[in-house]
Amino acid sequence: MSLLVLDGLSKSFGGLVALGNVNLEIADREYLGIIGPNGAGKTTLLSVLAGQLRPTSGKIVFDGQDITGWSADRVASVGLVRTFQLMRPFESMTVLENVAIASHNKIRSIPKARDHAADVIDRVGLGTYKDAMSGTLPTAGLKRLELARALALEPRVLLLDEVLAGLVPTERAPIIDLLREIHQDGVTVLFVEHIMAAVLALSERLLVMHEGQQLALGVPADVIQDVAVVDAYLGEDY
């Protein structure tokens, strides 16, 4: 039984087709990597799934329920939560307050939400920055904050948009471990990423996108062998 079904999903901006007829079934607890060159439609796909963009046509079914055209807040509330490639912290707030905003989605009480947020912050390794103003965090910290806020919503599906971009390899390793742990805890992950080592280490299946189309889908090792993929992603001279 698929947790998330994308049925003929398309999105155009005027004449530009950003997403053309994507058909995908994602199983519960799957870790799906999504790669493709810039402009392939990866972020558009996440935005459509998260309810920020309305698809031009097609259907999204989550856990048996048609959620096509739902508002972003409603989609997030049922457990489909995204992070942003360009981090969007609430800058007037501390790290703890930022995450508590997400915890408040299900928890009404202020101290309980803060306790919950503090646990999540410890989990992503931001404990020492708990009371720092979020705007003062370095990139690696902001990436973790994006992740912490999403996790505080206790999502069933996590839509990750390049959580590793802009990090040096030593900063990546602990986040990769964290992502593996989150997945093992039963969260389904859609993982848009350019860092191939991480994609290959984590993904159970790999989707390759190119110009809004599904180019290939399958076991990562097989997909990588695909010549067309190599051409599209790494350039024809590769």
Added chain:
Amino acid sequence: MTALGVAAPERLADLKRRLPTGARLHFSVLALVLVVMAFLPLVVPESALPVAIRTLVFAIMAVGWNLMSGYGGMFSFGHAAFFGVGAYTNAYLLTAFGVSPWIGMIVGAGLSAGVGVLIAYLCLKYKLAGSYFALATFAFAQMFLLVTLNMEFLNKSEGINIPLLPEESWSMLQFDQGSLYYYWIPLVLLGVAVAVSISFVYSRPGQFAQAIRDDPTAAESLGIKVMKYRLIPVALSCAVTAVAGAFYTQYYLFIGPDQAFGLHVSTDAIIPAVIGGIGTIWGPLIGAAVIGPLSAVVAGFLRDPPPFLEFLYGTSGLDIAIYAILLILIVVFLPKGIYGTIRERRRK
């Protein structure tokens, strides 16, 4: 059922636990400020009382404005609309039906909140933000001014006089001229307004509103209903500002279209908050404490200028010019306002 008396200490402990440290600190400071200010008229000369009262009215308006524009991030340039609705609701209910100003105040606050929510809803639905939102609110305030000027039942341009009573009356909110109640009542109203601010800022809806102000897209992606949590601070803001309007009517025993809906009324709500610090609890109060006395000094100066500045006698608009200069100085040197800048330096 537990008797209230028995449960009280427990409930107080529970309340303490529920309040974040920041809120507790603010409430303590508020209590202290109110006590100190309550004794103020006993030490300052009687002639300063009207200035102090005007300052309190400024402060209530600015606290109100700050809820929507500071914490909610929706810059209103038309708070005269909400002040005026409060003022006219009270004046009309009292003169037409003999309704107590206390009730008029509450009805006016409710009506004003409704009007504000409707205006903000329309602006937000059609995606007006920033300066466009400010201009739209300004347009609505001007519309109220024009409508009032043409409404027979509101006495058109003549305004409404509140009939003077032969003796003091609590229920009709009227006291002898120079009575200290005219100071203590707005002081209590200000205390309530600040308490509302503190409670809101640290509440779940208040946190949501601030998240939306910082980044609506991120807030929405975390499951927050953006429109709902934008309209809550709007409603509170308009209600608080309307209370200032109702009290203003009672104090001056008069309200006219210009006193209610004039452009200067909107700026009276904005300037103290900007000078003191937008989006802070104490900024509007500190700003009002600067602007209130300053406006009195300027007015006195124009009434009785020194010989070498004789030509300024009776000039109108000098106060506006001085506000403008002050605003420019603040924006350049203390961009977060007096209190906001101090707080920021201390954090670093």
